[in-house]
Amino acid sequence: xxxxxxxxxxEESAQHEWDKYDSAPEHTFSRKHCRSMKRIFRQxxxxxxxxxxxxxSKRIRITxxxxxxxxxxxxxxxVAGCTAAYxxxxxxxxxxxxxxxxxxxxxxxNCPSFIxxxxxxxxxxxxFEVFDTDSTPFYEYTNYKNMLMGQNIAFRQxxxxxxxxxxxxxxxxxxxxxxxxxxxxxxxxxxxxxNISSCLIWDxxxxxxxxxxxxxxxxxxxxxxxxxxx
Amino acid sequence: xxxxxxxxxxxxxxxxxxxxxxxxxxxxFYAIAFERLHNEQDSEDTIQETFIKIADKPGKFFxxxxxxxxxxxxxxxRNVSIDMFNKKVKHPIEDISENEIYLSDPELLENSLLxxxxxxxxxxxxxxxxxxxxxxxxxxxxxELSISETADTLxxxxxxxxxxxxxxxxxxxxxxxxxxxE
Numbered sequence: 062x063x064x065x066x067x068x069x070x071x072e073e074s075a076q077h078e079w080d081k082y083d084s085a086p087e088h089t090f091s092r093k094h095c096r097s098m099k100r101i102f103r104q105x106x107x108x109x110x111x112x113x114x115x116x117x118s119k120r121i122r123i124t125x126x127x128x129x130x131x132x133x134x135x136x137x138x139x140v141a142g143c144t145a146a147y148x149x150x151x152x153x154x155x156x157x158x159x160x161x162x163x164x165x166x167x168x169x170x171n172c173p174s175f176i177x178x179x180x181x182x183x184x185x186x187x188x189f190e191v192f193d194t195d196s197t198p199f200y201e202y203t204n205y206k207n208m209l210m211g212q213n214i215a216f217r218q219x220x221x222x223x224x225x226x227x228x229x230x231x232x233x234x235x236x237x238x239x240x241x242x243x244x245x246x247x248x249x250x251x252x253x254x255x256n257i258s259s260c261l262i263w264d265x266x267x268x269x270x271x272x273x274x275x276x277x278x279x280x281x282x283x284x285x286x287x288x289x290x291x
Numbered sequence: 292x293x294x295x296x297x298x299x300x301x302x303x304x305x306x307x308x309x310x311x312x313x314x315x316x317x318x319x320f321y322a323i324a325f326e327r328l329h330n331e332q333d334s335e336d337t338i339q340e341t342f343i344k345i346a347d348k349p350g351k352f353f354x355x356x357x358x359x360x361x362x363x364x365x366x367x368x369r370n371v372s373i374d375m376f377n378k379k380v381k382h383p384i385e386d387i388s389e390n391e392i393y394l395s396d397p398e399l400l401e402n403s404l405l406x407x408x409x410x411x412x413x414x415x416x417x418x419x420x421x422x423x424x425x426x427x428x429x430x431x432x433x434x435e436l437s438i439s440e441t442a443d444t445l446x447x448x449x450x451x452x453x454x455x456x457x458x459x460x461x462x463x464x465x466x467x468x469x470x471x472x473e
Contacts, residue, residue, distance in 0.1 A: 071417060071428055071429055076358070088318055094335040171443070177449070
């Protein structure tokens, strides 16, 4: 016998408990209940489909091209005289201003209300060391510095409900859709403007994570994939 | 377009699967809730709340076998019913401070100890464990939810999950040791 015996016993106990209700009388559910249940199943469709909240790889795919076109249209309309316009990606919605975009998390339902699991970068590039940190119950910040090259990497973690109203410089660049370990996010790549730097923001299901630094976008994405719970 | 169409099919398939699961077992779930609440409206609300929880994070549900799905949903129905009952009689379950650490210690029930008692004796004992403790044992051992997932599913703190697991395992250990002495 081993610990597996505990599982076997538990299974039999759970089955025994379930069998007790085998001959449960049929209850006539109220109309209100039936309507509510229909609504729950209908909402399941809308929620897991439209916004692609589930992790399945076959969920609806908004291509990078689609997002770029959408962002360009929104950006142009903002430039054309509107004070603010809006865009939506799989994990974020944004309010586009003339020189920045304000991001909001889409799905904050049932997310932790304070930081329960702290994330860190498990595979830092060579010569980067922790330079500065900041911490509140709702926010974690770690700044890594490469003293030799003068490069910075900033890693931030927010409780989703505290993330709203975060502004990003989109004066001359557009968001691109990215995927980090099966979770959707968006990216700003400043490199084409001369400075090698980029910024990734993604919703990992529980928290909003942001990784920015003096690295090309692709290297930053590889680094973002090493984010792990402490 | 093709992937979008596939996504629609897959989501519809999942929704139908969830809906069929509900239709198939709704009377049993109702009976579980009613046994604890003795109120039709509250029992129906319990079922709604349970399926909202599942629809909100369906990944775990769809990764389980049929039997395991039944155990998972029954455990949630039981827990929601108990919560609702406790709220109604104004007898809230004592909140566990996050600072109280009850780490679920696998060594507490080492294999050699489990060998000291017969299968049926252990089964009888587990059948009579307090419901809340048995619930976390079922969720963590049978449906293999992590401590975080169990806490999330039952809407309790991780400390409370750890405490219930600790108490359950400790009771089983005490029971086995008592049997060994007899």
